[in-house]
Amino acid sequence: MKQHRLDILGLQETIKQDFSTAELRSLECGGQFAWNWLPADGHSGGLLLGFRDECFEVGSWKKGTFFLSATVFQRKTRLKWCFFLVYGPADHRRTDEFLVELEREVLAAPFPIVVGGDFNLIRTAGDKSNDNICWPRVRRFNEAIASMALRELCRVGARFTWTNRQLNPIRCALDRVLVSPAWEAAFPLCSLTAVTRIGSDHTPLPVGRW
Numbered sequence: 155m156k157q158h159r160l161d162i163l164g165l166q167e168t169i170k171q172d173f174s175t176a177e178l179r180s181l182e183c184g185g186q187f188a189w190n191w192l193p194a195d196g197h198s199g200g201l202l203l204g205f206r207d208e209c210f211e212v213g214s215w216k217k218g219t220f221f222l223s224a225t226v227f228q229r230k231t232r233l234k235w236c237f238f239l240v241y242g243p244a245d246h247r248r249t250d251e252f253l254v255e256l257e258r259e260v261l262a263a264p265f266p267i268v269v270g271g272d273f274n275l276i277r278t279a280g281d282k283s284n285d286n287i288c289w290p291r292v293r294r295f296n297e298a299i300a301s302m303a304l305r306e307l308c309r310v311g312a313r314f315t316w317t318n319r320q321l322n323p324i325r326c327a328l329d330r331v332l333v334s335p336a337w338e339a340a341f342p343l344c345s346l347t348a349v350t351r352i353g354s355d356h357t358p359l360p361v362g363r364w
Contacts, residue, residue: 158360161206164239166272168200188212192222220252235266242274253298260302266337281327304332311348315357
């Protein structure tokens with residue numbers, strides 16, 4: 155957060171039921187944030203989402219099974235838009251439940267849309283380092299993106315965003331950011347970078363120039 159001076163922070167797999175004020179304040183750099191979170195389900199999952207008060211006014215929050223969203227007013231541009239932080243189920247028996255929920259909420263949103271997070275899904279063969287691919291699941295994911303009329307932001311940097319960190323590792327691009335045409339028109343110069351980090355099995359994806 156210090157390196158990139160993030161105005162929005164979205165974390166997945168917090169594995170926490172709640173956060174103390176001291177914990178949240180320790181994450182802030184250069185100003186207070188408005189925070190909300192989705193509790194973990196036992197020892198898995200959990201989402202944390204925050205917006206820098208200096209840059210955003212949060213109008214409302216919404217929590218689902220697989221997402222945490224906020225409608226925000228961006229002070230600099232004077233635009234309202236919706237941000238969805240998602241964590242797709244690793245249990246692919248629930249993939250359709252996840253995509254149905256996301257489609258319903260995105261299509262009902264009244265403002266430009268950003269959807270980011272760990273989808274636990276791939277879109278192409280190039281998103282995985284081996285050829286063990288469930289093509290019906292790939293098609294279902296791409297169909298859902300098309301039904302929501304979203305486009306994936308192009309990513310530079312690391313090719314894959316997750317590894318199982320084994321001796322012969324599997325690598326996948328599971329993390330991504332999707333945007334609506336209206337949001338992209340408002341921020342045509344936005345960029346997405348996969349930043350290599352040591353210690354996590356996921357790669358951070360800071361969005362810049364928006």
